[in-house]
Amino acid sequence: MVTTTPNETRRRAWKAAAAVTDPELPMLTLADLGILREVEVSEEGAVAVWITPTYSGCPALAEMRVDVDRALRTAGFDDVEVRTALSPAWTTDWITEEGRRKLTEHGISAPGRAPARPSGPVPLTLLPTRTAPRCPRCATADTEELSRFGSTSCKSLHRCRSCLEPFEHVKEI
Template sequence: MTTSTAAQPAYSTGTAATTAATDPALTRAWSVLEAVPDPEIPVVSIRELGILRDVRRAADGALEVVITPTYSGCPAMSQIAEDIGRALEAAQLTPYRVATVLAPAWTTDWITAAAREKLRVYGIAPPTGTCGAGAHAAPQEKVLRFVPRALPAPSCPRCGSAHTERLAQFGSTACKALYRCLDCREPFDYFKPY
């Protein structure tokens, strides 16, 4: 995306269809929010995890930040909303509001390739495979989500061995399962695909 050089007032109101191309404040908000880390896995940002969905201008002129939790009831969401608020206030991008959108539901498919590599280096096995079709489907098509059963076991994020076993369905958070490498013996979190 190219950056617009048009001399638009930062807080023009009245145009519902304002986009980042014509609204420098939106472009700034995106770059500020791209630096907000995930509170549970600080090596990746909320943008890279796909939690940050949109930044737009509401009809009343406020910035509206749209986030989708990694699973419903994710306890980190209030922390994420606070972090977003702090980042926007530090950049003097006010007023703003944070909107939580549950549909379409978040999926591990939204985690960027760069973030998957950062997770692995951090010691968390990234999700294997994808959830396939439906990741970007309309909300009503996502009510019933098929959970793939025959996914391969994750490789050890430390030594790369495929020789791993699951110790527990839930790891440090409900998003993750606890695995152990049978070669280097290290336990590790696995970011479960869903």
């Protein structure tokens, strides 16, 4: 009989959960996006996984939970619970360098640094934040926003003024 240490079991559970792909950006894993927050394995072998949605109303959250549960059960874990962590709130700064590279490879402009969040009350701003993301195809910053919303609400639609190609940009959150 092969025995594993608690750390080895946790690493195996993390690896299974980390490999789950995002339903809206399937080139990225939940680990690439920074959505996978924590994995714990109890002495009895129960696995608890915490994921943080990209925003509180994310329609893909239910599918992510099911996919993480399935991945862990496929990896041999029988007692699985997927939990949602809303604090701290997810930020695009949690996207890994590998995740940013994959976005660009797939023609999606990766986000820049997220805006600084003040402590205390959040000031009301009535105008949208405008960004000039680099074109993922030719890398120029000479781009224009076509629509504040792309195929998902966390992306905006842009066009490059140099190569004239349209592209989506993951918004800085």
